[in-house]
Amino acid sequence: MAEAAGKITWRRVFWWSVIAYFVGKLVARWLYPDALTMPQVWGVVILLPALRAAMELRYALARYLACRQRGRDVRSSLPALLPVGFAGFVRFNYIQLFGFLQRRAPCPNYDDEFEHYKKSQHSTVILIALIACAVELPISATVIGFVAHGSESGSPAHVILLSFSLFAVLWLVGDRYLVSRSRHGLAGDKLYLNVGARFEAEIALASVQDVRLLTQKEAQESRAAWIRRNGCNPSETIMATPFDQPNLAISLDVLSHPHIEAYGIPREQVRSLLVYVDDPQSFAKKVQERLS
Numbered sequence: 001m002a003e004a005a006g007k008i009t010w011r012r013v014f015w016w017s018v019i020a021y022f023v024g025k026l027v028a029r030w031l032y033p034d035a036l037t038m039p040q041v042w043g044v045v046i047l048l049p050a051l052r053a054a055m056e057l058r059y060a061l062a063r064y065l066a067c068r069q070r071g072r073d074v075r076s077s078l079p080a081l082l083p084v085g086f087a088g089f090v091r092f093n094y095i096q097l098f099g100f101l102q103r104r105a106p107c108p109n110y111d112d113e114f115e116h117y118k119k120s121q122h123s124t125v126i127l128i129a130l131i132a133c134a135v136e137l138p139i140s141a142t143v144i145g146f147v148a149h150g151s152e153s154g155s156p157a158h159v160i161l162l163s164f165s166l167f168a169v170l171w172l173v174g175d176r177y178l179v180s181r182s183r184h185g186l187a188g189d190k191l192y193l194n195v196g197a198r199f200e201a202e203i204a205l206a207s208v209q210d211v212r213l214l215t216q217k218e219a220q221e222s223r224a225a226w227i228r229r230n231g232c233n234p235s236e237t238i239m240a241t242p243f244d245q246p247n248l249a250i251s252l253d254v255l256s257h258p259h260i261e262a263y264g265i266p267r268e269q270v271r272s273l274l275v276y277v278d279d280p281q282s283f284a285k286k287v288q289e290r291l292s
Contacts, residue, residue, distance in 0.1 A: 013052045014089070017045045049086075056083040092264030095197040097167070099174040110185025112286050116195065116241070117180050119278040125243045126176045133168045179242070184277060186286060193275065199240045200261050201273070207256030211287045213280055214247050223274065236271040238262050246274035248283060 024041030060081045067077035117123075178196030185192045191208060193201040218226060223239045226232075236254070239246065240262070250273040252258060260267045277283045 013049050017048045020048065021045050053083055053086070059083075088261075088263065088265035090264075092197055093171070095178070095264070096174045097170045099178045099197060110183075110187045110192065112186040114184040114283045114286075115278045116184060116244075116276055117182075117278075120276065121243050122179055123176060126172050130169065130172050133165055133172070184275070184283070186290060189290075191287065193240060193273070195240060195242065198242055198263060199238070201240070201258060203252065203258040203260075204256060205287070205290050207253040207258055208250060208287065208291060209253055210249075210251040211284050211291075212249055213284055214249055214274075218249075220245060226274065230272075232272055236269055237274070238267060238270055238272070239274045241274065241276035244276040246276050247280040248275045248277055249273070250275060 021041060024044060025038070027041075060083060063080040064077050067080045068074075175196060175198075179198070182194040182196050184194065186205075189205050191201075191203045191205055193199065193203070221229070223237070224234070227234050227237050238260070252271055252273065254269050254271050257268070258270070260270050260273075
């Protein structure tokens, strides 16, 4: 059950629900209105996240009971009933949307800092996505004008279009702001990895088993191909770079329980991290010096 829940992430459920709504609305309103009604469409949209939450119900109850046993009252224990993945998904998107409006705390004073943005493709990808959103808005508005019959039926479609466009623009701007102001670093006996709100880790150097540079062939592989070739478990491997091909592989001692969050969700049992750094040779050298 836990493995299945890991594969069906809240991000996937969210987009499945969005797709189900628009496909269902297309069928109910224009293609086969006698076969499907809008209340039935909304039932499917609500059913998807409800089933996902049911998959984690027993784990949520266990977390709630653990909080109660530690002496916490009912009110402060209620958040434990929320699925961990759902809470992380909401927190991640909130930070993404409003991250550029908040004054982020300055990065810690690392002994050694390693950039991952200056040579990254991240800014280029975000710029292309922003242009696509700007171009899509007038095109979609024109198409809706042809499809919608009258202002009464066209109004909800315009509101939905505007909401999704605004969501996408704010999300992209927030992502660029947060990623550009984050970096990896070494401080004391800790290794810090940070890629905006997407990924963060605080790892004791004692739990780092190996840091090695990826060859050009390995860097061009997909995460799935790298995992198959190295015989790793997909649930124990994290790609800690949004768009760039990773150029470093970090092996961890899973028993050391490092603090790792990916997309707002705490991750446990992580053995491998695939990381992108602007200067991978310097990163690997500094970490190896600390390990020796």
